Amino acid sequence: MTASVSIKRGVSLYCFQEEYFHKRKSLEDLLATCARLDVRGIEIIGDQMIRGYPNIPDDFVKQWHGWMDKYGLTPVCLDMFLDWNKYKGRIMTQDERVESIRRDIVNASKLGCGVIRVIHDIEPEILERLAGDAERHKVTLALEVHAPSDLDSPLEQRLIALYERLKCPYLGFTVDLGIYCKRLPRVVTARYLRDGMAPHIAEFLADRYDHGQLSAVDKKGADNEKMVENILKMGGREQDIYLAFMGTHMCNSNPRRLLDFMPHIKHVHAKFYEMLSDASEYSIDYNEIMPVLVEGGYAGYLCSEYEGNRWIDDAIEVDATEQVRLQQVQLKKLLGQAA
């Protein structure tokens, strides 16, 4: 697998959010953890671990680069959000949205991040208006393809048309590998039961998901309502509907479809819900996905993104460090890198 050397490993600090939330570890502590785990590429959510974001003080920028030097790390990606409903009684104008992302671009540039993970509810027209800024700052805007959408969903297809028309190398996608989720994570169903969902409803949701019969999988909007209807018919509570929406939105798309759009794939979130002790993921088959990325000549970062945390934190203390360590063991193995 000689081509694999061009794929780089990284980690989103999102993985370690519990430790930060509980103030058990500071941002610097987490960066030290990444270095200890031998993951050198760093992705950060501005709103999560940079106080005052989007206003980043110069002191922080200096300290950030100091940490990168101290721990031998490389800034890779800044994750942005656009709270377009934050003003009372109105939604943001397109100009305001463009301005907000323009600020993220400047911030990414200051932090040394060559990629921005763009949240998925951004219209193509907005990215088109920002292409020049992206190019000027050498910051790639990579809209996140995230379940329940995949590369064949309407917005993604409109974006592909835009990318092919503009041929701007600074626009593209972040692909979240949660779109290749073969079965419902068992950490989700276990949580359902602890939260009081009737076992037959939890089993129904897992079974429907695993057989490709939930809306997220076949992308038929009407199935969302059918799911609600079914849950209610089975005696489910209102809370069960919320839980179902939050827990079953992954999809089971075909990873080989990536090969058709490879030039547009700028960043990848190596999503995982539960790493098993043999360094494999319970519901996402990395043995199938990684060869596709290698075959397609993907040359960007693959950043660990742990999302099982939110499903187990009621029962046990989340050990993200061990989970990330296990995933990185698997990624190294699949990339043909020494353990």
Added chain:
Amino acid sequence: MYDQFMIVGEAFKNVVEDGRVVGFQIGVRLPYYRGIVLSLIGDTDLFVDGERMPRETMTVTVDGKTYPLSQLENEPDAKWEFGDVGILTVRMPGGLAAGDHTLQLKMHLKISYVPVGFSGSDTKTLTLAA
């Protein structure tokens, strides 16, 4: 997410002003994975021993500044940082009696990129010191 960490018991106490008990307060964390501006905080309900506290009697103190709960939609810039403990104060002459109280806090956050936003609920029985 983070539901069971929303109510922070250590901050539970009656509030005394000029020698009089004017209400009580609890510590609160948001059930979400990033910091947000206050205007994204939607319906917030606190029940004490099953009784819903009127929203207009509540204020939230974040980063040293206090805002009426009913006015949060006017705050598109002030930020409640991820993991920070804010103080929810309920104006209630006389406050709560010493002893055990069951508190339930429900919050809805208007996060625009998901159709249902984010919701959280936490119930804790806390002891108010005499």
